[in-house]
Amino acid sequence: MTKLLFIAALLAIGVTAHAASPSLVVYKDPNCGCCEAWVQHLNEAGIRTKVVTSSDVIAIKAKLGVPAQLSSCHTAVLEVTGQIVEGHVPAAAVRKLAASPAVKGVAVPGMPANSPGMGKMDGNLVTIDFGGKPFSKN
Numbered sequence: 001m002t003k004l005l006f007i008a009a010l011l012a013i014g015v016t017a018h019a020a021s022p023s024l025v026v027y028k029d030p031n032c033g034c035c036e037a038w039v040q041h042l043n044e045a046g047i048r049t050k051v052v053t054s055s056d057v058i059a060i061k062a063k064l065g066v067p068a069q070l071s072s073c074h075t076a077v078l079e080v081t082g083q084i085v086e087g088h089v090p091a092a093a094v095r096k097l098a099a100s101p102a103v104k105g106v107a108v109p110g111m112p113a114n115s116p117g118m119g120k121m122d123g124n125l126v127t128i129d130f131g132g133k134p135f136s137k138n
Contacts (some may be wrong), residue, residue, distance in 0.1 A: 001029060003099040006114075010020060013069055019130065020122060021046050021047060021048065021089075022047055022078050022079075022080070022094060022095060022097075023048035023049070023050070023078070023079045023080070024042065024047065024048070024049050024050070024075055024076040024077065024078055024079065024094070025049075025052060025077050025079060026039055026049050026050065026052065026075075026076040027052050027054055027060045027074060027075045027076065027077075028029075028051060028052075028053060028054070028057065028073070028074040029053070029054070029055065029057055029073070029074075029084075030053040030054075030055065030103065031130070032073055032074065033109065034053075034073060034088070034117045034118055035117065036051075036072055036117075037116070037117035037118075038047065038074065038088050038116050038117030039051060040116075041090075041091060041113075041116035042091050042094065042116075044091075044105040045091030045093055046091075047094055047095070048112060049076075049119055050079075051093045052068065057073075057074065057075060058128075060075055061075050061086075064077065064084055065084070065104070065130075066084060066086050066105065066107070067107075067130055069084055069109065069127070070087075070107035070109045070132075070137075071086065071087075071107075071109065072086050072087025072088065072107065072109060072110060072111060073084075073087065073111060074087065078094075078097065078098055080098075080118055081098065081101055083097055083098070083101070083103065083104060083105055083106075084104065084105030084106075084107075084130070085097065085105065085106060085107075086105060086106070086107035086108070086109075087107050087108040087109060087110070087111070087115070088108045088112065088115035088117050089093050089106055089107065089108050089115075089116075089119055089127050090108075090115070090116050090125065090127065090136075090138040091116070092136065093106055093127040093135060093136040094106075096135070096136055097135070103129050103135070104129075104130045105128065105130040106125075106127050106128065106129050106130070106135045107128055107129075107130065108109050108125065108127050108128075109128070112125060121138060123137070123138065124137070125137065125138050131136075
């Protein structure tokens with residue numbers, strides 16, 4: 001009986017750890033190196049990614065409803081919720097988004113030098129939600 005309870009506890013821990021780690025499908029141009037660096041940042045933070053290369057990422061952004069003014073070089077979708085991650089959003093903000101299902105998406109517009117995949121983060125990067133409001137600062 002004790003052995004059975006121990007196994008059940010281990011399974012519960014595994015399920016909780018799995019649920020706490022979001023997974024993303026990342027759409028990127030096949031020639032973009034900074035996108036690969038951003039994916040590496042997420043993977044190192046324990047966020048699973050599946051990369052899909054496409055020569056028409058602009059069409060994917062339009063289909064997903066990414067506001068044009070928030071556009072960046074790649075777009076990702078949280079697999080469980082369908083929420084959108086646009087650009088070089090830090091892993092901490094991706095986790096916050098996953099815990100905020102009412103938020104449709106977040107973005108780091110453009111390609112700022114202080115964002116993951118572009119350069120060293122300095123604590124001043126602001127991720128905004130699709131309504132244009134600040135969502136997190138990393």
